[in-house]
Amino acid sequence: MDVYISGVGMTKFGRSKEPLEKMMAEAGFSALRDAQLERADAIYLGVMNVEEFVGDSNFAALLVDTLGLAGVPSTRVETASSTGAGAFETAFYAVASGHMKHVLVLAGEKMTHLPTAKATRILSEAIDRSERRYGATMPALAAMIAQKYAQTFNLSPLKLEDILGQVAIKNHSNGTLNPYAQFRKTITKDDYLKSQMVSYPLRVYDCAPITDGASAMVLTSQPTPIRVSGIGHATDTSAMRHRTSFTSFNSTKEAAHKAYAMARLNPPDIQFAEVHDAFTPFEIIGTEDLGFFSAGEGWKALEEGATLLRGRLPINPSGGLKARGHPVGASGLAQLVEIVYQLRGEAGTERQLERAEIGLAHSIGGLGNNNLVTILERTDGKRILKAGTLPFEEGWNPDDQCETSVPKKSIPSPPLMGVGTLEAFTTLYAVPEGFRSPITLGLVKTGPGEVVMACNPDYRSPEPLKMGKKVSLKMQEGLYVFEKLTFWNRLKHWIEKLAH
């Protein structure tokens, strides 16, 4: 059974004094009003971590009561930072099953009332336990991905800084046109460069902010002008070091493949997209993983202006997570609300896109291990497949353009103490509660397909760390520690090896 969208709503994102359930109810009432409904057959709500951010559980029941709809079935759904998209997907199946006619989806999070270090600690719980022990945060892992991307595609540190800044500048510019956005101010390259380093090379302006907010949508089996034409969902390994690629997300590629297959569309058919830009490098990688640009070409498209609001493929017309704000549970659904505004022509004169018949939203859960891709389409739109593109069956497949596919879980054997290769590194300044700033983290390759997380106490070394170089590795208090391989280190290592 086809599923349509009959109502949308959201609160202004930012710092709010309202309790979470009130914010979510506000968004919910807007969506119900928009759909001309007084109640729904069921409610699905996405909240990532209401237990620790707010101190409540049984939130599905509290929310339905706040809406004045006690009685209506209510289910909470969670897929880490893609929770809003996960709740949408779950509601989609409920309607598609034919058992529900009108379903209200709500998504929200309240975070700003907590100290940043505490919020950072809570957000870090989405990271694999073995990597979290080192003090790794989401920005730290994203920073290592940015470093690896630069190394792989030969971008100098200056060039990397420049393109990441361009993502931030573009999304802040779009955000000025969005009345729901947390930040409605443009930023300059200078502002970007002056912003504080969070985890080298990522600055404050590379990271989506801590935000309160809620978004809502009504899904229905009754035809409306907007249809859900594709949904894809995929996971990846919990630990980043078990991945087959550090410059792309298999879970995005797999989810995109499923969404395109269901919609019978190819990447060139997408007219605009909301791409998960919790960190600026993720937007560039996202546009590659979604098949809009080839691997290593995303930054070029950005530089050419292709992804600007008036470019040939606008990315994050809403301002993205970067400027609209990122109340973690709410963002995945807020992206879809933006797609609906655009498809309906309701985005306001300045933000409204010219071509808005097919839009895509891409949401990342955790460090890219629970991702969703959703495609919405106008039912009265004409599908004009671009010249030269193939019919879907022979169309885009993520494996055509990328060497990797989702790996079978392999439990790596304990690494050899001694020497490894530094795959990526970062120095993290904004550490989670309980850690001392700064922390230098690295991914060290110890053998074919075997990578470990390690820390480096010697972060102020005058000789900078370099990716691809050999480092020494040892175990200290249960943690791997890596150091630059000096002459004396090498000598010691060889003596130890000979002694064996």
Next chain:
Amino acid sequence: MDVYISGVGMTKFGRSKEPLEKMMAEAGFSALRDAQLERADAIYLGVMNVEEFVGDSNFAALLVDTLGLAGVPSTRVETASSTGAGAFETAFYAVASGHMKHVLVLAGEKMTHLPTAKATRILSEAIDRSERRYGATMPALAAMIAQKYAQTFNLSPLKLEDILGQVAIKNHSNGTLNPYAQFRKTITKDDYLKSQMVSYPLRVYDCAPITDGASAMVLTSQPTPIRVSGIGHATDTSAMRHRTSFTSFNSTKEAAHKAYAMARLNPPDIQFAEVHDAFTPFEIIGTEDLGFFSAGEGWKALEEGATLLRGRLPINPSGGLKARGHPVGASGLAQLVEIVYQLRGEAGTERQLERAEIGLAHSIGGLGNNNLVTILERTDGKRILKAGTLPFEEGWNPDDQCETSVPKKSIPSPPLMGVGTLEAFTTLYAVPEGFRSPITLGLVKTGPGEVVMACNPDYRSPEPLKMGKKVSLKMQEGLYVFEKLTFWNRLKHWIEKLAH
């Protein structure tokens, strides 16, 4: 599209040293093996509060990785203590939609590693904030419900003690026959009476234990001998004091009504049931809310032996939450696993029921505000409607036999300070972290449809509290405080009233 069950699995419930994801993977592998599958199209997992019990988030991704199935879509579902049933319902729609062929449902919780007061505090977060402030716990609210039930149906304290003990004794006896149960020992009336008071009149043996455990199931669109024939889900007000009844759960009645309607069955068609007995009075009330017995008659059926393993309507053949144990997220699915064992004739010689073609599971979320009812049926079974029962259309409706229906939310006006009627009370001994034992709590009626939670500092009073009696009510440090209405209290109250 019809939905069938092709595999089930569970761990032994009890105290476990395994991490939660390992326990859930163990149950998952059993269910996949049982279904002769190596992977599923999607995974839905129910965990109530992994954030605070275990300290992880992004658990859906961690679990799929632990299963060696990184890549497969994975979504976490939560409906408080009915989470296992909520995950099952969500998976049901995914298969019913036709988008998924084989879906793995996993449910679990790990709790025993925490001190009891901390676990109690975490579990209490499912209670409405305004009631939680008083130190109210789940057993405390259940105790007040038991008291109100006894008053409404004229059971003396001794009689109430006797019937609650019978529930515990019956379920422990059934548990001895279940290899997956936490407790496999019979208990006597004497053991019951000697067990510690948790919240008067509920003792340790009236409350389901704190448990570790996991359960799993594979749902499929391919016909198997067991079909999902009915699912119903309903909520109720967050605060207990806003309910229209304290002796039944509207959410159970509403959910049951939906499940019976979908299955086109009436209560007399159900041959056996797993009924949510987190507290012994809930089993008795459950059998009434589900339409098996009239309101106030459940305890009589229990006394007559109707609900024994060899009775005419066996309730909790597995031992129930009471004896099998209650890892909160897992229980709702574990009940369904037991139904499948019985329907397949795989429950073991001693536990296997003679008539096992249609079984029902009933799961309570929170203090009865997010409940699910699920009916499973043998596809080769003959539906022999009982003599005298009506065809479904004119059949059972919860409103026929009970005066209440799901209330519209009403925000009560602030109560008059002064005098109210004591609706129910309890003295709570096992208090949550941060409170001092004991706490005496009461529900005080201050006007038509207006009830407040209040505490009574004078718990050691020689003159016992009585339900239905007038009490004085005042506000102290932001909490309502009630006291027995003595001559001097009354006088003071009248003088105050006259002075106005």
